[in-house]
Amino acid sequence: xxxxxxxxxxxxxxxxxxxxxxxxxxxxxxxxxxxxxxxxxxxxxxxxxxxxxxxxxxxxxxxxxxxxxxxxxxxxxxxxxxxxxxxxxxxxxxxxxxxxxxxxxxxxxxxxxxxxxxxxxxxxxxxxxxxxxxxxxxxxxxxxxxxxxxxxxxxxxxxxxxxxxxxxxxxxxxxxxxxxxxxxxxxxxxxxxxxxxxxxxxxxxxxxxxxxxxxxxxxxxxxxxxxxxxxxxxxxxxxxxxxxxxxxxxxxxxxxxxxxxxxxxxxxxxxxxxxxxxxxxxxxxxxxxxxxxxxxxxxxxxxxxxxxxxxxxxxxxxxxxxxxxxxxxxxxxxxxxxxxxxxxxxxxxxxxxxxxxxxxxxxxxxxxxxxxxxxxxxxxxxxxxxxxxxxxxxxxxxxxxxxxxxxxxxxxxxxxxxxxxxxxxxxxxxxxxxxxxxxxxxxxxxxxxxxxxxxxxxxxxxxxxxxxxxxxxxxxxxxxxxxxxxxxxxxxxxxxxxxxxxxxxxxxxxxxxxxxxxxxxxxxxxxxxxxxxxxxxxxxxxxxxxxxxxxxxxxxxxxxxxxxxxxxxxxxxxxxxxxxxxxxxxxxxxxxxxxxxxxxxxxxxxxxxxxxxxxxxxxxxxxxxxxxxxxxxxxxxxxxxxxxxxxxxxxxxxxxxxxxxxxxxxxxx
Amino acid sequence: xxxxxxxxxxxxxxxxxxxxxxxxxxxxxxxxxxxxxxxxxxxxxxxxxxxxxxxxxxxxxxxxxxxxxxxxxxxxxxxxxxxxxxxxxxxxxxxxxxxxxxxxxxxxxxxxxxxxxxxxxxxxxxxxxxxxxxxxxxxxxxxxxxxxxxxxxxxxxxxxxxxxxxxxxxxxxxxxxxxxxxxxxxxxxxxxxxxxxxxxxxxxxxxxxxxxxxxxxxxxxxxxxxxxxxxxxxxxxxxxxxxxxxxxxxxxxxxxxxxxxxxxxxxxxxxxxxxxxxxx
Numbered sequence: 001x002x003x004x005x006x007x008x009x010x011x012x013x014x015x016x017x018x019x020x021x022x023x024x025x026x027x028x029x030x031x032x033x034x035x036x037x038x039x040x041x042x043x044x045x046x047x048x049x050x051x052x053x054x055x056x057x058x059x060x061x062x063x064x065x066x067x068x069x070x071x072x073x074x075x076x077x078x079x080x081x082x083x084x085x086x087x088x089x090x091x092x093x094x095x096x097x098x099x100x101x102x103x104x105x106x107x108x109x110x111x112x113x114x115x116x117x118x119x120x121x122x123x124x125x126x127x128x129x130x131x132x133x134x135x136x137x138x139x140x141x142x143x144x145x146x147x148x149x150x151x152x153x154x155x156x157x158x159x160x161x162x163x164x165x166x167x168x169x170x171x172x173x174x175x176x177x178x179x180x181x182x183x184x185x186x187x188x189x190x191x192x193x194x195x196x197x198x199x200x201x202x203x204x205x206x207x208x209x210x211x212x213x214x215x216x217x218x219x220x221x222x223x224x225x226x227x228x229x230x231x232x233x234x235x236x237x238x239x240x241x242x243x244x245x246x247x248x249x250x251x252x253x254x255x256x257x258x259x260x261x262x263x264x265x266x267x268x269x270x271x272x273x274x275x276x277x278x279x280x281x282x283x284x285x286x287x288x289x290x291x292x293x294x295x296x297x298x299x300x301x302x303x304x305x306x307x308x309x310x311x312x313x314x315x316x317x318x319x320x321x322x323x324x325x326x327x328x329x330x331x332x333x334x335x336x337x338x339x340x341x342x343x344x345x346x347x348x349x350x351x352x353x354x355x356x357x358x359x360x361x362x363x364x365x366x367x368x369x370x371x372x373x374x375x376x377x378x379x380x381x382x383x384x385x386x387x388x389x390x391x392x393x394x395x396x397x398x399x400x401x402x403x404x405x406x407x408x409x410x411x412x413x414x415x416x417x418x419x420x421x422x423x424x425x426x427x428x429x430x431x432x433x434x435x436x437x438x439x440x441x442x443x444x445x446x447x448x449x450x451x452x453x454x455x456x457x458x459x460x461x462x463x464x465x466x467x468x469x470x471x472x473x474x475x476x477x478x479x480x481x482x483x484x485x486x487x488x489x490x491x492x493x494x495x496x497x498x499x500x501x502x503x504x505x506x507x508x509x510x511x512x513x514x515x516x517x518x519x520x521x522x523x524x525x526x527x528x529x530x531x532x533x534x535x536x537x538x539x540x541x542x543x544x545x546x547x548x549x550x551x552x553x554x555x556x557x558x559x560x561x562x563x564x565x566x567x568x569x570x571x572x573x574x575x576x577x578x579x580x581x582x583x584x585x586x587x588x589x590x591x592x593x594x595x596x597x598x599x600x601x602x603x604x605x606x607x608x609x610x611x612x613x614x615x616x617x618x619x620x621x622x623x624x625x626x627x628x629x630x631x632x633x634x635x636x637x638x639x640x641x642x643x644x645x646x647x648x649x650x651x652x653x654x655x656x657x658x659x660x661x662x663x664x665x666x667x668x669x
Numbered sequence: 670x671x672x673x674x675x676x677x678x679x680x681x682x683x684x685x686x687x688x689x690x691x692x693x694x695x696x697x698x699x700x701x702x703x704x705x706x707x708x709x710x711x712x713x714x715x716x717x718x719x720x721x722x723x724x725x726x727x728x729x730x731x732x733x734x735x736x737x738x739x740x741x742x743x744x745x746x747x748x749x750x751x752x753x754x755x756x757x758x759x760x761x762x763x764x765x766x767x768x769x770x771x772x773x774x775x776x777x778x779x780x781x782x783x784x785x786x787x788x789x790x791x792x793x794x795x796x797x798x799x800x801x802x803x804x805x806x807x808x809x810x811x812x813x814x815x816x817x818x819x820x821x822x823x824x825x826x827x828x829x830x831x832x833x834x835x836x837x838x839x840x841x842x843x844x845x846x847x848x849x850x851x852x853x854x855x856x857x858x859x860x861x862x863x864x865x866x867x868x869x870x871x872x873x874x875x876x877x878x879x880x881x882x883x884x885x886x887x888x889x890x891x892x893x894x895x896x897x898x899x900x901x902x903x904x905x906x907x908x909x910x911x912x913x914x915x916x917x918x919x920x921x922x923x924x925x926x927x928x929x930x931x932x933x934x935x936x937x938x939x940x941x942x943x944x945x946x947x948x949x
Contacts, residue, residue, distance in 0.1 A: 026677070411849050437851030445849050453842035457864040463843075466860070467850040509846075516850060 009080070010038035011182055011215050012062070012099075017074035019054075019061045028071060029287050031057050032239045035074075036314070039183070039215055039232075046218040046226040046247065049236035050262075050284060050531035051502075055219050058236070059185050063101065064091060078183075097127040097179040104188035106168035110160040116171055117156030120144075123178045143174040146211065147204050164622045166197035170204055177208050184209075187219045194398035195558065196619045199602040202229060203618060221531065223266055224604030227251055232320075235259050238285045238295025241314055245321030251606065255323035257303075258296045265536040266606050267565040276340045276543070277565065279536035283501050294325070302327055343547050348568060351388040354519050354552045355410070355443075358384050360419035362402075362409045366627055377627045379405040381576035383419075384653075387520065392546065392553040394567030394584070396560060396599070400623050402576040403556045407524045410554070411445055412436075424519060441471065444513035448525035450505030454497040460508055461493030467515040482511040486541060503534035510541065514549070522554045527562060539566060560603050564588050572596045575626055575634040578653060582660035592660070592667040595635050633665070641666050687936035690929040697926065698753065701746035709747040710898055713738035718916050733918045735908070745922055748900035752930075755816055755901070756881045760874045762820025767827025768870050772862050774828070775835025776854070786832065789825045797822055798887065805893040812895055815888070819881055830873055834866045875938030879931040886927065902927045 019032035032054045039045045049055040060066050062076050064083060076083040078098065083091060103109045111119060120143060121136040131139075137156065144152035147170040160168060169189060176184050186205065190198035202225070209216060218230055226233055226247065234244040235256065243256040254260045264278035282299040291297050297307035304327065312324045362380040379402045387393050397403045408414045410421055412428065421428040423442050431439050444467075447453040454463055464482050468474040480490035486507040497505055506526065513521055523542070527535045539562060545551060557563050563570060570587040572580040572595065580593040591597045598617040619638045624630055630637045636646040645665050655661030716725045717738040723730055732741040774785040804818050838844055844861050852860075886903020888894035895901045902923040909919025 408845075411845075413845055413848060437853075440849055440851045443849065445846055447842035447846065449842060453846055455843040455861055455865070466847065466852075470847075470850050470852050470856060512846065 010077075011041045011079065012217075013038040013075075013077040014058075014062060015075040015077070017058065017061060017072070017076065019057055019066065020071040022069050022071075030239065031287055032061065035236075035239075035241055037234050037241065037244055039217065041182070041215055042209075042213055043231045044209070044216045044218055044229055046220065046230035046233045047236060048220055048223060048226050048233055050221060050533065052284060052286060053236040054239040055236045056187055059101075059187060059217060059219055063095065063099065063185065093127070096123055096181075098181055099183045099185060100176040100179070100181040102169070102172050102176045102184060102186040102189045104191050106165055106172055106192065109172055110168060112160050115157050115159055116144075116163065117141075120171070120175050120178055123175050127179045139178075140174075143178055144171070146177070146208060147171070147174045148200070148207075149174070164197075165193055166200060166622060169193060169197075169201050173201070173204055173208060177212055177214070180212050181214055183215045183217065185217045185219070188221070189218070190225070191220070191222070194623075195560070195602045196398060196598060197622070198225075198604075199616070199618045200620075202604075205229075222604060223251075223263065223532070224606045227606050228604045235262070238290050239287065240295060241324060242296065243321075243323040244314070245318070249318065249321045253318075253321075255317045255321065255328055256296075256325045257300045257328060259323075261299075261301075262533060263606065265533045267536075267539075267561040268607075276342060276540045277536035279540055280533035281537070283503065284531065284534075286501075342543055345390055345547055348388050348391050351390055353386050354389050354424055355385075355387040355554070356420070356422045357386075357410065358420040358422075360384070360406070360409060360421065361417045362405050362414055363417040375627055378576045378629065379626065380409060380416075383573075383576075383578055385571060385578070385581070387552050387554060389519070389552055390546070390550055391569060392555050392567045394563035394570040395554065395556045395573060396558065396563050396570060397573035398558060398599075398623065400575075400626060401573040402626075403573050404524060406573070407445075407522050407554065407556050411443065411522060412440070437470075441467075441516040442518055443520045443522060444516060444518040445522045445524065446506070446509050446513050446526040448528050450497075450502050450509060450529065453509050454505055456497060458496070459493060460488075460495055460497060460500075463497065463508060464493070464511045464515060467512060471516065478515070482515055483508075485514060485545070486511045501534075502530055503537060506530060506538055507541070510538075510545070514545070517549075518551070520552045520554065522556070524556045525558070526555075528557060528559055535562070542566065560588075560600060572599065575624065575629055577634060577663065579635060579664070580662040581653065582655070582662075583658070586658070586660040590660075590669060592662040592669055593635075593664045594639050594641050594666075594668055596662075597668055598638075598640070633663070641668070683936060684940065687933050687940075691933045691937075694749065694926065694929055694933065697746050698749040701742060702750075704743070709739060709743040709900065711739060718912070718919075720916075721918050732922050733916075735919055736912065736916075741918065741922060744900045744905065745902075745926060748902045748905055748923065749926060749930075751812065751895055751899060751901045752882050752885060752903070752927075755812065755819065755885050755895075756878045758816035759819040759823060759881050760878050762816065763823035763877070764827050764870055764874050766821070767824035767829075768831045768863070768866060770824065771828035771831025772835045772858055772866065775832035776839050776858060776862060782832070785828070789828050792822070793825050798884070801884075801888060802891065802893055805888070810888075810893055810896065812899070815885070815895060819884065823877060823881070826877065827870060827873055830869055831866050834869060835862055838862055838865055872938060875934050879934050882927060882930065 015036050017032060017035045018030065020028040020030045023029045035058055047055045047058060057066070061072050062083065066072065072084060074084070078094065083094070117137065117140050120140045124136060124139060125131065141152040141156060144155060149155050149167060149170050163171060189205070190201050193201060205216065218226065220226060230247045232245065233247045233250050235242045235250070235258065237258045242258045243250055243254065250259065251263065254263055261278070261280040265280060267277060280299050285291070285295050285298065291308045293306070293308045293310050294300070294312050297303045300307065312326050314322045314324045317323050317329060360380055360383045361378070363376040363378050366375045366377055383406060385393065395403045395406065405414065409416050416428070423439060426439055461479055464479045465474050468478060479493065483490055483492060488504065488507055488511070497508065500508065527538050530538060542553070543566060546553060555563060555566055564584060567584050570582065570584050571578045572587065572593065574595050580587060580591065580596045587596060588600065591600055598619045601616045602618070617640060621638050624634070624637055632648050632650055633639070633642070633646040636642040639646065643666065651663045651665045653661045653663040715738060716734050717736050719725065719730055719734045721731060721733040723733060730740055730742070732745065734740055735744065770785050774782040800822055801818060808814060838861065844857055847857055847861060882902070885894050885901060886906060889901050889904035890907040894904060897904070905923035906920045909916065909923070912919055
């Protein structure tokens with residue numbers, strides 16, 4: 001706004017940017033190598049890549065926000081001025097007013113002891129000092145209104161803890177646009193948010209861009225989000241750009257083998273369930289063991305001998321489309337290996353129930369202060385479900401819906417308030433001591449976070465041996481066999497979990513869960529923390545193990561694409577209750593509950609033609625406080641079709657003869 | 670780059686200083702007592718208050734003598750052993766008690782936690798030195814009683830640290846997973862909680878150790894520490910303080926030894942901390 005540069009030429013041009021960090025031993029470790037791209041005015045440019053690919057570091061380097069000691073070379077031209085060599089004072093003027101940032105964690109990006117309004121006003125005051133308090137207040141209220149914060153005047157004086165995650169991210173966006181920047185850098189802006197809230201926030205970002213005409217850099221790992229929002233895209237791998245170009249070209253006709261593999265790893269909404277996902281084999285490189293040549297050469301299906309030595313340059317493959325691979329042309333997706341089909345399974349209709357849950361309630365007592373009123377958070381409030389032998393039951397819902405509490409109650413880690421859980425016919429509460437510990441063998445668990453689910457002080461061999469030792473069945477050969485079953489070498493046993501990547505650690509956790517030969521595995525967000533190419537490997541492993549060992553899975557996840565791929569039956573939870581329950585195709589192709597429909601439509605899809613629900617339903621508002629749920633139907637406060645009846649009466653989970661059940665007075669479709 | 674190098678050099682320098690202090694202390698408490706002809710208890714009023722590096726009838730007093738003519742170096746060596754035994758013994762005792770009670774409180778929660786942490790709060794509310802004075806005044810003080818008393822009174826800090834770590838560990842997935850495997854409570858505490866608090870316990874222990882050496886010194890000053898003629902560094906400092914003006918070596922050398930020991934413990938515990946931090 002303030003500079004007088006002409007309105008042509010790129011807004012931001014990054015030339016040959018390299019970043020190195022010092023490591024113990026006095027050496028420099030190169031994190032980003034020779035990255036170049038440019039961003040035009042009014043465009044959305046996305047940098048997409050898996051964790052550790054350097055996408056965030058690139059933009060931190062652009063903003064000169066890297067820690068002391070990082071060595072940055074190259075040029076970053078903002079309207080023709082090099083940000084890297086600029087005087088700190090000039091740079092400071094550009095930060096927050098010309099270029100602003102939105103970070104991933106709305107929880108830690110706001111100062112918890114300052115009121116929201118003054119935090120935003122401060123940003124305006126820094127760049128446009130001398131305004132009256134009243135003028136600042138009015139401007140902040142306007143901004144809060146623009147990003148869709150309801151009753152901004154009242155919210156002005158509230159503290160960050162009074163805002164939900166989605167609302168905080170709106171506040172971050174308000175701060176980012178406060179000085180009408182030309183460029184907003186959004187670093188994983190919705191990764192910490194639920195999918196329906198993500199849809200709201202992305203809509204806000206679209207609206208503010210339309211209002212201010214700014215460009216945006218969208219840094220993300222979510223390919224669907226890129227497909228739906230970006231004009232142009234750069235794919236990063238191992239600290240280098242693998243491919244860049246117009247978003248629709250890159251996604252429709254990917255040229256780099258990595259892009260091809262990445263796109264195919266995303267569970268396809270149309271693919272038949274009896275096929276494996278197209279995973280990229282191997283592990284992503286880390287900066288210490290990157291090959292001298294192409295970083296992808298170790299995992300590439302078309303790599304030649306020279307690939308490991310000669311570093312390919314980013315070269316044009318079509319108009320405004322470049323790829324760093326000399327051996328491929330756009331659209332040559334045929335090079336991906338054909339997907340193996342999974343062996344067939346016995347029909348589920350005849351199978352016995354291995355797990356039955358009837359009328360389960362888990363309430364947490366809550367008391368404000370010593371003398372405050374007692375209340376209860378109804379985390380799980382009346383859940384029934386059945387799991388047959390060999391079946392996968394997917395439980396989906398957003399954070400706070402009670403799906404993890406449900407899982408932990410079934411695992412007997414949290415005592416149920418009411419209801420029955422029978423594992424292989426033995427109801428909970430009927431067993432004590434030794435018999436209970438024996439019964440627990442039947443049900444094993446794999447948690448989400450592979451860092452936290454493995455004891456850092458134990459070797460991998462000891463970790464996998466632990467369940468065997470508890471039951472006195474330990475033999476070293478059995479541990480090696482288990483490691484082999486999940487695709488790890490027995491020699492991995494001597495190392496600590498910290499020596500392994502996320503996907504490998506999850507394999508270790510699976511090996512440990514398999515050790516007691518359980519009938520049921522509870523997979524609590526077991527693949528959610530993994531990068532998409534690794535996630536596909538683990539999903540394939542789980543599906544193969546299920547077929548080989550006849551396992552039943554309780555698959556708890558917020559990721560609808562993965563649930564669709566792996567599940568036979570799906571239960572959708574909202575605020576402690578199951579709102580819809582049915583066969584996978586019933587839920588995904590013929591959803592009846594308005595929440596299910598909204599949830600499905602909120603998922604950003606890679607291939608827009610795949611969407612199960614054609615029109616997008618963006619839910620308004622946030623999840624209600626579970627300690628104080630709405631009367632009647634718990635979903636009615638956000639429901640697009642709610643009527644008076646919904647406030648009075650909770651609809652029962654009833655349904656059709658085919659087993660498709662839903663809890664709605666006014667089912668859709 | 671340069672700051673990195675400077676950091677490395679500074680680190681080496683600090684480690685070097687601490688290392689040479691350690692070497693001096695080891696020579697002092699391990700080698701010196703075996704030198705023939707120097708008895709820390711042997712009095713000789715004829716040679717009282719001789720300055721360092723003086724000689725009398727073929728006996729060489731490197732650090733001089735005290736007012737009873739006892740050789741200061743050999744007394745310093747014996748006192749060092751006593752101080753170290755007290756510190757190590759007391760730390761071991763309070764660390765074990767505190768770790769066990771803290772882990773139990775943090776893992777079980779509920780009334781167990783309320784009781785254990787309640788006791789801790791009450792104990793913390795009583796000034797430690799006052800408590801020790803009362804107890805030693807009642808029961809007298811020999812070396813082992815002193816260790817027992819200091820050890821028993823010092824568990825609270827370990828208990829609190831262990832409890833707060835146990836609170837997070839009990840919710841960690843590897844502990845939950847072990848429970849679903851059928852692990853008993855004692856299995857979880859032994860296999861998962863203890864190994865994961867040990868390094869923090871040792872860090873607290875090393876800080877506490879210097880505190881205990883100083884605490885023992887103040888107790889000795891009040892006449893409630895180890896009883897003469899058994900020396901401890903604290904007692905030697907305070908014995909010497911009356912003669913500080915004309916025989917400064919009596920207090921300066923034990924003070925210096927105490928100073929070196931505290932520095933060595935602090936530096937090495939910090940080094941130990943940074944080297945053994947496991948990534949999680």
